[in-house]
Amino acid sequence: MKMKRIDSINVIPFIDIMLVLLVMVLTTATFVKTGLIPVDLPEAKGSAAEHKPSELKLTIKKDGTLWLGDNEQVSLEQFEQKVVSGGRTMTVVLYSDKEAAFQNFVGVMDVLKRLGHEQLYIVTDKQ
Structure with a gap:
């Protein structure tokens, strides 16, 4: 009895494995946090903002503490200096814990309004 020679490689098992790996990566990626500072964001309906380099x-x-980036704790005055040094074209992205005192949010908004800064995004969790 002669065996039939296989001239090509069967790629179907390879595709099956790749699809399983793709599903695992996509489900794992949904659990990645956006930042290092733990903040419980409020929820809102709307579209997501795009990331800007500046x-x-x-x-x-x-x-009630203010943090710049993921590791620099600042006061309201230091935040104001950063906004002034960044100019009016710089975008401020605000992450505020939903249980933080509203006065802290108002303080940040007051600084931005006093400086005439209008480029502000308020980050929320999507409902």
Whole structure:
């Protein structure tokens, strides 16, 4: 009995494995956090904002502390200096914990209004 010679490689098992890996990567990627500072964002309906390179990320934590980026704690005055040095074209992206005192949010908005700064995104969780 002669065996039939296979001239081509069967790629179907390879495709099956790749699809399983793709599903695993996509489901794992949904659990990745956006930042290092733990903030419980409020929810809102609307579209997501696009990322811009000249942006200043400000986080208001539950205890009222202000953070620039992911690791620099600042006061309201230091934040104001950063906004002035960045110019009016810089975008401010605000992450505020939903349990943070509203006064902290108002303080940030007051600084931006006083400086005539209008480029502001307020980040929320989508409903």
